[in-house]
Amino acid sequence: MATREVFTDRLQAGALLLPTMLVSVVFLYYPTLRAVVLSLYSASFAREDVFVGPENYARLLASPEYFTSAAISVAFAAAIVVGVMLVALYVTFLVHEIDYGRSVYLISAVWPYALPPAVAGLVFLFLVHPTIGIVTTYVEAAGLEVNWFSDGPQAFLVVLVAAIWKQVGYNVIFMTAAMNNVPASLTETAKLDGVSRTKRLFRVYVPMMSPTLVFLVVINTIYGFFGTFAFVDLMTKGGPAGATNVLIYDLWRTAFQFYDFGLASAKSVVLFVVVGILMYVQFRISDRYTFYGG
């Protein structure tokens, strides 16, 4: 595709970009800079900010809880990316293959995505509540003891399932679009060659969908690190015993519950760097495997 010069007039281009630039500068770049600066201060309500240099970072390095929290976040985000994409891919494939009622299935798959995270969190909380949950009754009838208010690994799993459930719909939208874009001739050829369904999915569709999948890996990673706050806040408050205390929740608590703004800023800078590095790695890896066509 040739490069198109849509706007020849620089002023016009600038004017059109201005609203976006303004919003970005006011709500993203300036606050980001402020956060970096604030991370070098001891700051709270009703106190003068005191410059402390790298002390906040030193506090983080000396805190085993923080490292646990970081490890939990990475594990959580990784599980979300893998979980969401496998489930979504499977659901998308089923919807793709079915002959009748496709729209109905598609809508039901996408439905949870339409819920605001806070509502989804509450709905899920009451579905799987250890004492009054509807789902719990059936799970316990199967002989498993549901006790995720006290049991760390169970809580991690419950929040994870909730977060995956919420995000699958979003992935299905994009995957359906990408799968529908695979030329029908390829499907036909594969069928004629006697390629099994599973093989057709993983050997034909997935490579053809790779640009969309890379996009989704990135979006899901961001979701895993930042978008799951509501579930943690509503369902576990980071507990029990820190088992679901992901970085974004931890930093929110430091800022808005403990009012330790300097330390919270340091935490957000660290989180920013961690996610930044992860994305860089993802792009480098995907460069090798992604097929962008043409």
Next chain:
Amino acid sequence: MAERSPAPSGPVSRRTVLRTSGAAVAGLGLAGCAGLTGSGGGASAQPISDDELTIWHAMGGGNGETLQGLVDRFQSETGVSANLVFQDSYEGVLTKTLGALDSGEVPDLAQIDSLFAQQVLGTGKVEPVENLLSEDFPVDDFLPNVTSFFTADGTLQSMPFNNSNAIMYYNRTAFEEAGLDPDSPPTTLAEVREYSETLVDEGVTEAGITWPNHVWFVEHWYSVDGQLLFDAENGHDGQPSTLLTDNETARSLYEWWTGMAADGLYSNPGIEAWGEATSTFLTGNAAMLLTSTAFVTGARNGAEENGFEVDNAFYPTVDGDRTGPVIGGASWFVPSGLPDDRREEIGQFLEFMASPESQIEWHKGTGYYPIRRAAVDRLESDGWFEQNPMYRTTIDQLTESADSPPTKRMLVGPARQSQTTIQDTSVEIFNGSTSVDEGLSQMKSTVEGHLEQYYG
């Protein structure tokens, strides 16, 4: 539907878009944190509204309606208009109030939970409410063990309003079914365990007892047992430096709690899960509930709806000794530096809210206890307590209490940090992931770190 690929364009642009959008979203977490701290200090306070009093509170549901009723009456009696703003929770009021005090544009009154009193007093930007009361206001008519918490340096700093303590509610119907005497509810932790065992063994309820995992309940056990939770008299006599966990109260409590959880006799509703705890009780999953006296109206209605008979009793003691419940609850704080005519209106509001009539209305509507002797006397002579014995329990528990340092609630700067540490570590202890001794010493050292960070 959705038959096209999302962004049909060339490789370069797609990846650039990805990169920038990714970075932008990642930056969001970062951006959320900045811009919180104001310049701090200096200018005199400016009320949010010039035309009416702005009142920030944390009373939801039925209690919120009762409060609105009082404020409506205040407006029609005095002609002063007042705007009640619900801030969702005590934490919400606290955060917004601290931010407002920093910015200088302030609400006229803020309802602050006693747990956070020190954080607000520590700003140095609030005016002692005693300055706002008229000369002839009978300050000595307040119940002394209530006002003693809210008094510092001999002056009433904030106006106590909704004050409660924790009591035990129990399901009389379930007790009867299990063959227990509903007229003699358990009074000690050991008895709570015995009763719970019977209830569960008889298959009447799934668990014996439930309560929200909130620091207030731990505070109550300490206070009832006459044990301080923090040094420096729970922070009322100078800066506290440590959490007192190396004592018999703490060990007995946590050993009991761990045992109750391990044997399925305690139903854990979750951290700060007030609503879940009450629904566990009301739906008959647990036969006993520890919660605020402010739930008394809700308990009566809820029990009726669910077809059982409810009653309440004193908070169970650790080992039989009973000093008294912890005194706390919330109070009205007033920012300093407001114009004089505004201060006068605020004074009127405070006097109205503290009047025996208002206190009686508030007590009957909510279950919070009245803070004026005159109000208690009038309720007594009207026979209110005889007709409503559940409302009696809270008053008795309060008035039978000794005015000793352990019953004065903790007054510490990093209250929220201490609170979450105690709550989080409690879970670690009672779910068995750490031993009682290890958990308690870990709790102690973490809180010490917070205290040092705050005061240091």
